[in-house]
Amino acid sequence: MLAYLFVVFAVAVRFLPHPWMFTPVTGSLLFFGARGQRRQLWIPFALLVASDIVLTTMVYKYRLEWDQLVVFAWYAAVLWLGTRLDKNAKPLPIVGAALASSISFYVVTNFAAWITSDMYAKNLGGLMMSYTLAIPFFRHAVEGDLLFTAAMFATPVALKWIEQHFAGEHGSSATA
Numbered sequence: 001m002l003a004y005l006f007v008v009f010a011v012a013v014r015f016l017p018h019p020w021m022f023t024p025v026t027g028s029l030l031f032f033g034a035r036g037q038r039r040q041l042w043i044p045f046a047l048l049v050a051s052d053i054v055l056t057t058m059v060y061k062y063r064l065e066w067d068q069l070v071v072f073a074w075y076a077a078v079l080w081l082g083t084r085l086d087k088n089a090k091p092l093p094i095v096g097a098a099l100a101s102s103i104s105f106y107v108v109t110n111f112a113a114w115i116t117s118d119m120y121a122k123n124l125g126g127l128m129m130s131y132t133l134a135i136p137f138f139r140h141a142v143e144g145d146l147l148f149t150a151a152m153f154a155t156p157v158a159l160k161w162i163e164q165h166f167a168g169e170h171g172s173s174a175t176a
Helices: 002-014 025-035 042-059 068-083 091-116 124-133 135-175
Strands: none
Touching (some): 002 025, 025 042, 025 091, 091 124
């Protein structure tokens, strides 16, 4: 149930004011991949694609371009990466998955922007400029990805601890 709630939260946050690229999208995709039902991996994918389409065409008033397919493929890749994390994943693989997701998004989407946009010269200098100008956004993405991924993967652990703590408290007071 948490996996579904985190995806809905991630979609909702995208429609609220927030620092650019500081969203729970990566955390929700990794968590759903790790904890959601495999047969329903299409749900977070479809919700994020639909939210992208709505944001792009209705909110930002841009046309959908082919480079948006790069983002859609990235959603699928991060979901798959999440399936590689088992239910009892340790912090290091979780942090590694979040960082790999941040870095891959930065690399592939800025490369796609360089290819499709007229903003950058079609040479190595233009490619480097597309990466350089995106560094402030990358910083926000890494911060958000690490924070939200850690919070989402820590939530079931915290809920279990709370449940055990209160169950133990009620159990010991009932016998006294």
